[in-house]
Amino acid sequence: MIKKLTEADHQAVIQYLSKDSEMNLFIISDLESFGYHSDFQDIWADLDEDRKIRSVLLRYYHTYIPYARGDFDVTPYVEIIMKDDRFELLQGKADVTEKFEVIPSVRHAQKRTAYYAKLSALTKADAHSGALSQVKRATLDDVDRIFELRSQIATFIPSKSSRHSLWKSMEKGVSRTFYIEDEKGQMISAASTAAENSMSAMIVGVCTLPEHRRKGLASLCMTVLCQELVNEKRTPCLFYDNPSAGKIYKRLGFHDFGLWNMYRVM
Incomplete structure (x- = not known):
């Protein structure tokens, strides 16, 4: 189940992201700085049957950052991104972002892969x-x-x-x-x-x-x-x-x- 997160979900999402805090540096920083009520920022999560977070997708203006620790369903996130006609940038952990190459604009985008240290x-x-x-x-x-x-x-x-x-x-x-x-x-x-x-x-x-x-x-x-x-x-x-x-x-x-x-x- 995909849910758009609010301030009430902050503790749960930070707990989820903190287990890999360096990889989630941008998402944590944006949530701490801008919260859940900015018109330029949203965050969604895929919840399992126990309502625990399996994956997340952050939108900052027209940039998107997904994160998941294991396998996840990319389909609902793809639908979110494809509704943004000003989509500019997708970035994140390599094995997570590669699942988004099903989106034509991502598949044909200028791709850069960097070491993260x-x-x-x-x-x-x-x-x-x-x-x-x-x-x-x-x-x-x-x-x-x-x-x-x-x-x-x-x-x-x-x-x-x-x-x-x-x-x-x-x-x-x-x-x-x-x-x-x-x-x-x-x-x-x-x-x-x-x-x-x-x-x-x-x-x-x-x-x-x-x-x-x-x-x-x-x-x-x-x-x-x-x-x-x-x-x-x-x-x-x-x-x-x-x-x-x-x-x-x-x-x-x-x-x-x-x-x-x-x-x-x-």
């Missing part, structure tokens, strides 16, 4: 304690500087709403950035979080200007950021599909624990 303890050998004083915490006044840095990175593709989204996330306390600047005050390296929740946080926006690479600057930013999250008992998580980046993250103490698919409907 998490950090339990920061590797002490990479702490670089003497150099950590270079790392500063960004404020809302630094949002434009963050985007100036990112705009010089070839792999960063900002959307029209990216700046506003970062500003709102920082204001709400679900995103933070640590950075390093040069002697002229230009931001040259940074690492950020997104979708922070009470249990975990997604690391994003790890970047360094090309002329300042291979100096360990991004690792310094990551070290300060991750140590703060670990101290707060939040698990740092990240996606990567670049083996070179993966080696850097693993030196810091990250380890792979799954694959994540993103289907962007063109």
Whole structure:
């Protein structure tokens, strides 16, 4: 049975999601931040005969994230998504999202598969304690500087709403950035979080200007950021599909624990 969840279901759904909290980072963060009464967000669950949750589907604007720990019936979720004529993105655990390839727009979408990694303890050998004083915490006044840095990175593709989204996330306390600047005050390296929740946080926006690479600057930013999250008992998580980046993250103490698919409907 498919049920659209409400505030009365919060404890049950969080209990279900928390058994795989890092994989459900986005869903937990969105529920904690926006609840069950926003016009841009809904969450549905498939309940068994004992009314226990077997799977869930979150809608955030026109992005959908499904999750299930075992086998589940994809049909009612497919019907929900196909009614959204502005459907843009499906993302989630690889073996779960692949069941949605029965939807033509998903089957023919631009698909990206990334490694999903998490950090339990920061590797002490990479702490670089003497150099950590270079790392500063960004404020809302630094949002434009963050985007100036990112705009010089070839792999960063900002959307029209990216700046506003970062500003709102920082204001709400679900995103933070640590950075390093040069002697002229230009931001040259940074690492950020997104979708922070009470249990975990997604690391994003790890970047360094090309002329300042291979100096360990991004690792310094990551070290300060991750140590703060670990101290707060939040698990740092990240996606990567670049083996070179993966080696850097693993030196810091990250380890792979799954694959994540993103289907962007063109």
